[in-house]
Amino acid sequence: xxxxxxxxxxxxxxxxxxxxxxxARASLLFLARAGSALLKRTALLALLLALVFAAVALxxxxxxxxxxxxGESAADxxxxxxxxxxxxxxxxxxxDWMTGLPTGDxxxxxxxxxxxxxxSAAFPNTLLLGxxxxxxxxxxxxxxxxWAALRPSGRLDRAVSGSATAVLALPEFVVAVALVLVLSLxxxxxxxxxxxxxxxxPASWDMLVLPALALTIPQVGxxxxxxxxxxxxxxxxxxxxxxxxxxxxxxxxxxxHVLPGAxxxxxxxxxxxxGMLLGGAVVVETIFNYxxxxxxxxxxxxxxxxPVIAGVTALSGAVITAVLxxxxxxxxxxxxxxx
Amino acid sequence: MDLNRRQLLWAxxxxxxxxxxxxxxxxxxxxxxxxxxxSAKPRKGGTLRVGALGxxxxxxxxxxxxxxxxxxxxxxxxxxxxxxxxxxxxxxEPRLAASWTPxxxxxxxxxxxxxxxxxxxxxxxxxxxxxxxxxxLRATPAGASRLPGIQAxxxxxxxxxxxxxxxxxxxxxxxxxxxxxxxxxxDGTTDKDIAKAPGTGxxxxxxxxxxxxxxxxxxxxxxxxxxxxxxxxxxxxxxxxMANALLAGQIDLASNVGAVAARTAESRKDVQTVRRPNDMxxxxxxxxxxxxxxxxxxxxxxxxxxxxxAMVKQVLSGYGTIANDILGTGDPAYDKSIPQRARDLAKxxxxxxxxxxxTSKTYELLTTEDIAGLAESATLFATQVREAGVKVKVxxxxxxxxxxxTWLKGDLYTTYWGTNDSVVFFASKTMVSDSGQNxxxxxxxxxxxxxxxxxxxxxxxxxxxxxxxxxxxxxDSSGYLLWGMADGIDLAGAKVRGxxxxxxxxxxQLEGAWLAS
Numbered sequence: 090x091x092x093x094x095x096x097x098x099x100x101x102x103x104x105x106x107x108x109x110x111x112x113a114r115a116s117l118l119f120l121a122r123a124g125s126a127l128l129k130r131t132a133l134l135a136l137l138l139a140l141v142f143a144a145v146a147l148x149x150x151x152x153x154x155x156x157x158x159x160g161e162s163a164a165d166x167x168x169x170x171x172x173x174x175x176x177x178x179x180x181x182x183x184x185d186w187m188t189g190l191p192t193g194d195x196x197x198x199x200x201x202x203x204x205x206x207x208x209s210a211a212f213p214n215t216l217l218l219g220x221x222x223x224x225x226x227x228x229x230x231x232x233x234x235x236w237a238a239l240r241p242s243g244r245l246d247r248a249v250s251g252s253a254t255a256v257l258a259l260p261e262f263v264v265a266v267a268l269v270l271v272l273s274l275x276x277x278x279x280x281x282x283x284x285x286x287x288x289x290x291p292a293s294w295d296m297l298v299l300p301a302l303a304l305t306i307p308q309v310g311x312x313x314x315x316x317x318x319x320x321x322x323x324x325x326x327x328x329x330x331x332x333x334x335x336x337x338x339x340x341x342x343x344x345x346h347v348l349p350g351a352x353x354x355x356x357x358x359x360x361x362x363x364g365m366l367l368g369g370a371v372v373v374e375t376i377f378n379y380x381x382x383x384x385x386x387x388x389x390x391x392x393x394x395x396p397v398i399a400g401v402t403a404l405s406g407a408v409i410t411a412v413l414x415x416x417x418x419x420x421x422x423x424x425x426x427x428x
Numbered sequence: 429m430d431l432n433r434r435q436l437l438w439a440x441x442x443x444x445x446x447x448x449x450x451x452x453x454x455x456x457x458x459x460x461x462x463x464x465x466x467s468a469k470p471r472k473g474g475t476l477r478v479g480a481l482g483x484x485x486x487x488x489x490x491x492x493x494x495x496x497x498x499x500x501x502x503x504x505x506x507x508x509x510x511x512x513x514x515x516x517x518x519x520x521e522p523r524l525a526a527s528w529t530p531x532x533x534x535x536x537x538x539x540x541x542x543x544x545x546x547x548x549x550x551x552x553x554x555x556x557x558x559x560x561x562x563x564x565l566r567a568t569p570a571g572a573s574r575l576p577g578i579q580a581x582x583x584x585x586x587x588x589x590x591x592x593x594x595x596x597x598x599x600x601x602x603x604x605x606x607x608x609x610x611x612x613x614x615d616g617t618t619d620k621d622i623a624k625a626p627g628t629g630x631x632x633x634x635x636x637x638x639x640x641x642x643x644x645x646x647x648x649x650x651x652x653x654x655x656x657x658x659x660x661x662x663x664x665x666x667x668x669x670m671a672n673a674l675l676a677g678q679i680d681l682a683s684n685v686g687a688v689a690a691r692t693a694e695s696r697k698d699v700q701t702v703r704r705p706n707d708m709x710x711x712x713x714x715x716x717x718x719x720x721x722x723x724x725x726x727x728x729x730x731x732x733x734x735x736x737x738a739m740v741k742q743v744l745s746g747y748g749t750i751a752n753d754i755l756g757t758g759d760p761a762y763d764k765s766i767p768q769r770a771r772d773l774a775k776x777x778x779x780x781x782x783x784x785x786x787t788s789k790t791y792e793l794l795t796t797e798d799i800a801g802l803a804e805s806a807t808l809f810a811t812q813v814r815e816a817g818v819k820v821k822v823x824x825x826x827x828x829x830x831x832x833x834t835w836l837k838g839d840l841y842t843t844y845w846g847t848n849d850s851v852v853f854f855a856s857k858t859m860v861s862d863s864g865q866n867x868x869x870x871x872x873x874x875x876x877x878x879x880x881x882x883x884x885x886x887x888x889x890x891x892x893x894x895x896x897x898x899x900x901x902x903x904d905s906s907g908y909l910l911w912g913m914a915d916g917i918d919l920a921g922a923k924v925r926g927x928x929x930x931x932x933x934x935x936x937q938l939e940g941a942w943l944a945s
Contacts, residue, residue: 150828156486156494158570162864165569172569200488200496207485210638273676281676282669284662289637378662378669380484380638388483388665393828397485 152199196396210289215381222304234316257310265303282378315358319351353420360416474943489623491611505936508611508627534598548626555585598884630939639663655942706758707916707931717869719839725783733816756851794841847932868907
């Protein structure tokens, strides 16, 4: 496995075949596994969407109430319900909505706007923010984790682990408020909120910095812990001990022998973070007025607007599924198909 | 116009305190010359960046749609014109309708369209366009309450410049009803094209994207001079983010940002605070039809038990005025001669005894966190009436639950009304026996008669007198305890001038705004 993820040429065929050195079989295995994982996750998503419809139906009040004005009579409300199709059974509405899904039709919001219009500008913005935050998280947590792992149980290791635990426990909104205060209102270095231009995306790149940091900081705490633990586990593996006994310098042991084996755990951690980043986006987007999917979702829940909530859930679910599959891919490549 | 709970968390203490710290830092100490609402010679030019509250999922482009977002309503109000607009005195001023005349019986009203009024595409506004727009408005689910007493078939054109509305009953205040939603679009505009329909307003739509818009001056506006080159409207989900944007100089005006933000900006010399009185009523509703508060003596006792000054000071941070249990405080016809109720715990206890009110029981006061201060008002009220021997427990409900289960039905709950509406408006909507939103289940034939008389009287002086009687009945025996009125609060940068002063929907009148150099 050593050398798997480096640019070293693959060992010649004369070498004893190691697991993972048969790309055809491994990729077939991966495809089969990815296929079944995809099926499982799609079924799970469908179930989740059904739950969304059911949960919204169970909430007090409905979209007709939420979008009405004071002064509408019972007859007006009934007409509105009819208009929104709310008088039909929830199962039927869910089925209607689901049948539109494969064609990319996410239905109509309670206020008569196309759900695709509502999310088409917001979702890419959230992906951009989440992507930046995920990248930052990956780089920072790997750097910090490796740095600490090079001197196990040293002062630095203790400091990194300690602060990671502390940061991990911070809610996003506390981080966000502190960031606005210090980096915007007191120093004036960065914009306090995100404003959009005619194209619906943030008007300037520096508006991304604070929201991305607010999402990243708690996640870095969590992922640094994972990286550190995965590296510690891998250090105890026999091939690493051999490398150390061979007298290789510590950083080379780390990059060539320890990291590759620790990658699956690290990738799984980052995949889990994706879900948390999307969740945190709801809070962070509100604080920074970031024009993303979080604010759409929050206000759709207020409005009992099932098609919008389901639309956002479907898109987020698709993204999380894709990221989890990627994490699977990393594990398959590294372990060569062994579970 | 509702905020959700998270926004209120935001408007809550911890963050408020942090923002307070923020306000202490930064900012220059230059005193602004002139003031936001003062009068100096206006200067032409510049772009005003305005923040307004709105939720992404609630965006609507339809001028006759269900308006939940202040940001949408602001954009629509600047692009389209209503027949009349809110004013100070009188409270109804001409806009697209230059003048109006009633028939002898006050049922038939003729509105004359302003001369030279054109749509942004250059075509003149005719009676046909207005009739089409009013009928479209009437056909919406809320149409019956938006144009009360006016059936669709009774909206007709007379010639090219006159529109005739026939009411089912005599209504001296009919023009007042056309102030808020009678936006005019071209005849025949379909639902599909409504977002692109040209308006007649002081600004044309430059672009619109996910709740944000750029509006450019309409040089041909019939209504007078417009000074700004453009207005950019930015949608904000939370008042706190909007306040931060203003403090950081990213916007020039934070519309209806609220008392918490005003407090945080108090120390900033480069920020102007605009207070628009009588913006929001948050009365406590006591059910009159049945239940523990059906006896007028009990209601009187609670009205005497409340400490109005303390409510205004603590719930509204002082950004408000005390009130006298009569709704419609901003109306020129509001009766200031009715004596102000003051706290009198001894009398309150006496009345409760006379009414044999059961003081051993604990009564629930239901509230929501829809708007800032509402739940706080309930909590403070509960502590105050305890001193008169009434035990009240505050129950906070989620917004949807409240409107579904409590509103119009509860024995004791908080409500709120956020427009600069008249005595007659509140009477017709919430107090006449057959009104659809009779919040306290109040049925008073005396009140109904006084109301019918007042709206059927053409002579203004006589009508004012009748409205005085109406208010006296309301003061004595209605189901409302109105302890105070919250100010509407906008924050503006140092250069902004000519901002609206009116409460409620009056906040959208930005056509007179300008930027000092």
